[in-house]
Amino acid sequence: MQSRNSKNIPASWKLLDLAERLLVTIWPARLNKYVGWGFLLPALLLVGILLIGLGYIIEYSFHELDLATYRLKAEYSLTNYHTFINRPVYLHILGRTMLASIIVTIITLILAFPYAYMLVRTRSAMMRKFLLIALFLPFFIGQVVRAYGWLIILGKQGFVNSILTSIGLPELDLIYNFQAIVFGLIQYMLPFAILLIIPAITSISEDFELASEGLGANWVSTFRHVVLPMAKPGLVGSFVVVFTLTMTDFAMPEILGGGTSDFIANAIYDSFFQISNPGLGAALSVLLVAIGSIIVTAIFYFAGTGTLGIRQKTR
Amino acid sequence: MSKLSKLKADRRSILKAGTAAAGLLAMPSILMAEEKKPKEIIVRAWGGAWGDALKAGVADPFTAATGIKVRMDFTEDNEIKPKIWAAVDQGRVPPIHVNWDTTTNATISALRGATVDLSDLSNLKGLLPSAKPKGLEGYPLVNTYAYVYVCAYRPEAFPDGPPKSWNVLIDPKFKGRVALYDDGIGFNPISVLVGGGKLSDIPDHMEKGYEFYRKLKANKPLLGEDADFTTWFQKGEIDVACTISVNAREAQQKGINVKWTVPQEGCKVDTDGLWVPKGLPGNEEYWAKEFVNFALTREAQQKWCSLLGLPPVYPGIEPPKDLVGDPSYPTKPEDFKKLISIPSPVLVKNQPIWFAKFNEIFQG
Numbered sequence: 001m002q003s004r005n006s007k008n009i010p011a012s013w014k015l016l017d018l019a020e021r022l023l024v025t026i027w028p029a030r031l032n033k034y035v036g037w038g039f040l041l042p043a044l045l046l047v048g049i050l051l052i053g054l055g056y057i058i059e060y061s062f063h064e065l066d067l068a069t070y071r072l073k074a075e076y077s078l079t080n081y082h083t084f085i086n087r088p089v090y091l092h093i094l095g096r097t098m099l100a101s102i103i104v105t106i107i108t109l110i111l112a113f114p115y116a117y118m119l120v121r122t123r124s125a126m127m128r129k130f131l132l133i134a135l136f137l138p139f140f141i142g143q144v145v146r147a148y149g150w151l152i153i154l155g156k157q158g159f160v161n162s163i164l165t166s167i168g169l170p171e172l173d174l175i176y177n178f179q180a181i182v183f184g185l186i187q188y189m190l191p192f193a194i195l196l197i198i199p200a201i202t203s204i205s206e207d208f209e210l211a212s213e214g215l216g217a218n219w220v221s222t223f224r225h226v227v228l229p230m231a232k233p234g235l236v237g238s239f240v241v242v243f244t245l246t247m248t249d250f251a252m253p254e255i256l257g258g259g260t261s262d263f264i265a266n267a268i269y270d271s272f273f274q275i276s277n278p279g280l281g282a283a284l285s286v287l288l289v290a291i292g293s294i295i296v297t298a299i300f301y302f303a304g305t306g307t308l309g310i311r312q313k314t315r
Numbered sequence: 316m317s318k319l320s321k322l323k324a325d326r327r328s329i330l331k332a333g334t335a336a337a338g339l340l341a342m343p344s345i346l347m348a349e350e351k352k353p354k355e356i357i358v359r360a361w362g363g364a365w366g367d368a369l370k371a372g373v374a375d376p377f378t379a380a381t382g383i384k385v386r387m388d389f390t391e392d393n394e395i396k397p398k399i400w401a402a403v404d405q406g407r408v409p410p411i412h413v414n415w416d417t418t419t420n421a422t423i424s425a426l427r428g429a430t431v432d433l434s435d436l437s438n439l440k441g442l443l444p445s446a447k448p449k450g451l452e453g454y455p456l457v458n459t460y461a462y463v464y465v466c467a468y469r470p471e472a473f474p475d476g477p478p479k480s481w482n483v484l485i486d487p488k489f490k491g492r493v494a495l496y497d498d499g500i501g502f503n504p505i506s507v508l509v510g511g512g513k514l515s516d517i518p519d520h521m522e523k524g525y526e527f528y529r530k531l532k533a534n535k536p537l538l539g540e541d542a543d544f545t546t547w548f549q550k551g552e553i554d555v556a557c558t559i560s561v562n563a564r565e566a567q568q569k570g571i572n573v574k575w576t577v578p579q580e581g582c583k584v585d586t587d588g589l590w591v592p593k594g595l596p597g598n599e600e601y602w603a604k605e606f607v608n609f610a611l612t613r614e615a616q617q618k619w620c621s622l623l624g625l626p627p628v629y630p631g632i633e634p635p636k637d638l639v640g641d642p643s644y645p646t647k648p649e650d651f652k653k654l655i656s657i658p659s660p661v662l663v664k665n666q667p668i669w670f671a672k673f674n675e676i677f678q679g
Contacts, residue, residue, distance in 0.1 A: 259538025
């Protein structure tokens with residue numbers, strides 16, 4: 001009887017039974033509490049590999065270059081860190097990078113917020129589509145191509161200067177300077193910032209704004225006391241992403257800077273590739289990672305991780 | 316059995332065994348020469364006019380002669396260097412078969428022990444002495460031609476004739492319209508001379524050159540790579556630049572009105588070369604070396620270097636018609652009098668220091 005019954009069971013069921021038995025053997029029920037960690041494992045592995053790479057970079061940074069063999073010396077030293085401190089150019093480049101990161105982040109957030117707000121709140125489907133297309137279109141164009149696009153538009157014989165000279169005005173130096181890099185970076189970072197702010201605004205119910213207005217607040221007060229605080233998670237997330245991406249950017253200063261407005265990433269590149277000094281490049285990389293980490297930690301410390309929607313322990 | 320018969324038998328056996336062994340030993344070379352041709356070899360090259368010249372002058376004829384395709388890898392020379400070094404150090408197969416490189420960079424790779432010795436190449440015989448790398452044992456690389464960092468200019472900006480001195484770079488009239496390489500390569504020794512120093516000041520007393528750079532910085536130069544100069548001239552961004560004559564000639568061939576000159580202080584002359592990285596499979600290394608050997612033939616040198624407009628290391632090749640008597644194409648001893656050549660060992664030791672100082676001045 002039993003055998004006849006088992007014969008009647010479809011093959012797919014048998015397969016599922018087999019798979020279940022296999023799963024129980026590999027992952028017994030007592031391990032179920034670790035399922036979450038199991039899903040995290042690939043991500044943890046990736047981060048682990050990154051940390052191993054960082055470990056190597058840190059190790060390289062303590063070895064000086066031997067110019068006779070172009071290999072790092074075996075003995076440990078702080079020479080590369082001394083070079084960073086003793087050569088003002090690196091501090092200058094770091095200062096330029098930080099200044100640009102702050103300017104780009106602030107302007108980008110100022111421009112991104114109304115765009116994101118409009119995109120979420122607009123009642124016109126046409127307008128929403130237009131804003132979405134305008135937002136996503138730049139993603140299809142790489143950073144390098146966009147930078148070259150700016151060269152065409154802002155160059156000496158570019159679009160802008162052609163208009164200026166056609167109406168009798170003098171040519172302007174619009175590229176190969178710090179301002180051009182900042183301009184290019186803002187344009188590059190804007191979609192990132194908008195995409196990070198959109199979920200924050202979406203999560204704010206319009207009822208809050210209506211209630212605020214119903215209680216007599218004008219739009220400025222509503223924006224300041226209701227929308228802005230409630231959108232804080234998106235703003236902090238955008239700030240962190242835009243700031244760190246700008247701080248580590250290479251292509252914009254390389255293309256729009258004309259070679260005289262390098263960021264720290266360009267100095268790292270030059271150390272590794274142009275002067276073949278991986279020790280110095282590693283030291284600059286370590287400093288960049290350290291500074292970036294300190295700044296991000298400080299932001300989370302003052303703004304609180306809860307701003308990103310991460311639950312904090314309550315007493 | 317007598318000792319003799321024993322010997323005979325042994326000798327016969329030995330002869331048989333020897334023949335068999337010789338056959339076996341010959342097999343790999345036969346296979347290597349006739350059967351173990353790789354499908355392709357990868358040659359790192361510079362793009363634009365540079366890559367076109369190598370393709371037409373060396374790569375295509377090599378493919379026609381051997382059936383082996385040649386793939387150009389346009390990775391920047393400074394970027395491929397650490398990739399090859401890492402592959403050699405880790406015992407991996409390097410990413411390219413032949414590196415077309417500056418002699419200074421190639422010498423650095425040779426010092427790191429990343430290059431294969433090319434001393435056994437048959438076509439090295441009879442080349443000009445400049446083909447031999449200086450300060451190195453054997454041929455870890457072979458120089459293939461010389462080139463000059465000329466003063467390229469737009470004739471419209473110089474109605475009174477070509478610039479006579481490199482001081483034109485600090486003339487406020489050309490503020491924001493002058494250009495150099497982004498590490499100062501090609502101009503580092505010249506800066507000392509134009510700054511009032513002497514040739515003997517190089518490499519230990521470069522301060523006059525650095526002082527000139529400080530003045531030049533005030534003139535807001537553009538700093539870039541080979542391809543940038545052509546683009547800048549094309550887009551009217553610059554009036555005068557220190558660049559390799561090949562780039563100026565490329566711009567000219569594209570219909571841009573650019574000329575070049577050797578100012579009174581002189582120009583730096585340098586060489587490029589070819590080398591093969593260690594760590595390639597035996598047959599691929601063989602054909603990589605054959606590619607280098609092929610590049611040293613009269614025919615390849617003539618076509619490749621004529622297209623580049625540069626004097627080859629193969630003796631007796633006539634310059635292209637447009638470059639006869641051109642100061643950027645030195646052929647006679649007196650032509651070299653206005654050109655400054657810094658030996659590779661000096662460049663290897665000092666170039667990183669010059670680059671760092673250049674960077675410090677222009678980024679500071």
